[in-house]
Amino acid sequence: MDFPVYIGLGPWRIHPHLLFEALGYSVAFQLILRSRRVDVLDRSQRLSVMAGGLVGALLGAKGLALIQHVDLIAAGGVQDLVEALEGKTVVGALLGGVLGVELTKKLLGIRQATGDVFVLPLIAGMAIGRLGCFLTGLSDRTYGIATGLPWGVDFGDGIPRHPTQLYEVLFLGLLALAIQVLSRRPQRNGLLFQIFLATYLSFRFLVDFLKPAFHPLLGLSAIQIACLLALVFYCRPRLKRLSGPSS
Numbered sequence: 001m002d003f004p005v006y007i008g009l010g011p012w013r014i015h016p017h018l019l020f021e022a023l024g025y026s027v028a029f030q031l032i033l034r035s036r037r038v039d040v041l042d043r044s045q046r047l048s049v050m051a052g053g054l055v056g057a058l059l060g061a062k063g064l065a066l067i068q069h070v071d072l073i074a075a076g077g078v079q080d081l082v083e084a085l086e087g088k089t090v091v092g093a094l095l096g097g098v099l100g101v102e103l104t105k106k107l108l109g110i111r112q113a114t115g116d117v118f119v120l121p122l123i124a125g126m127a128i129g130r131l132g133c134f135l136t137g138l139s140d141r142t143y144g145i146a147t148g149l150p151w152g153v154d155f156g157d158g159i160p161r162h163p164t165q166l167y168e169v170l171f172l173g174l175l176a177l178a179i180q181v182l183s184r185r186p187q188r189n190g191l192l193f194q195i196f197l198a199t200y201l202s203f204r205f206l207v208d209f210l211k212p213a214f215h216p217l218l219g220l221s222a223i224q225i226a227c228l229l230a231l232v233f234y235c236r237p238r239l240k241r242l243s244g245p246s247s
């Protein structure tokens with residue numbers, strides 16, 4: 001397999017990252033529309049919350065990516081700088097989106113948790129997007145370190161690497177199944193989103209040890225540090241509160 005794997009649609013050859021990113025957004029949006037029947041917000045409130053989350057996600061995705069690739073910026077090469085500026089990260093998008101939603105809710109006086117309807121759409125969109133990352137190869141910079149395992153993938157540099165993109169797709173599939181099982185029983189509002197965010201951040205913290213990223217602080221990358229901070233300051237206290245008193 002030669003990377004990137006362009007997708008042929010009639011007379012066009014479309015870059016996999018562009019195609020799968022657009023497909024991920026489309027599928028997620030359609031799933032959100034289907035989830036409106038169980039939404040706790042009315043239409044105007046949900047649109048406002050979604051807009052706040054979108055702005056936060058865009059800023060977070062770019063901001064954390066720039067910090068993650070600060071080594072490329074410091075290198076001073078034109079191509080390195082272009083790659084850093086073009087980068088974005090799912091962790092930054094999630095955390096920025098959460099911050100944008102929380103600020104919007106505060107402005108609108110909304111107190112109830114609002115994230116449950118987003119869980120499965122987010123999982124589906126992220127999984128589809130990661131397939132595009134895998135098919136893009138080296139230029140996407142989401143590949144893993146070298147491995148001697150039989151499923152190592154040569155993305156074009158002659159080195160079998162961990163296909164960390166596919167690890168994430170598998171993880172998201174299992175998480176979706178777990179969320180669906182949990183959703184069959186009555187849950188406290190907001191618990192599903194907190195479980196999703198906490199488990200995904202934990203997974204990203206661990207799997208990023210398999211990526212050849214810049215690790216400037218205690219052997220951790222900027223994304224791993226962001227995951228830890230979010231787990232400590234956002235997920236942990238909220239999960240404890242939502243789960244209720246222990247017996």
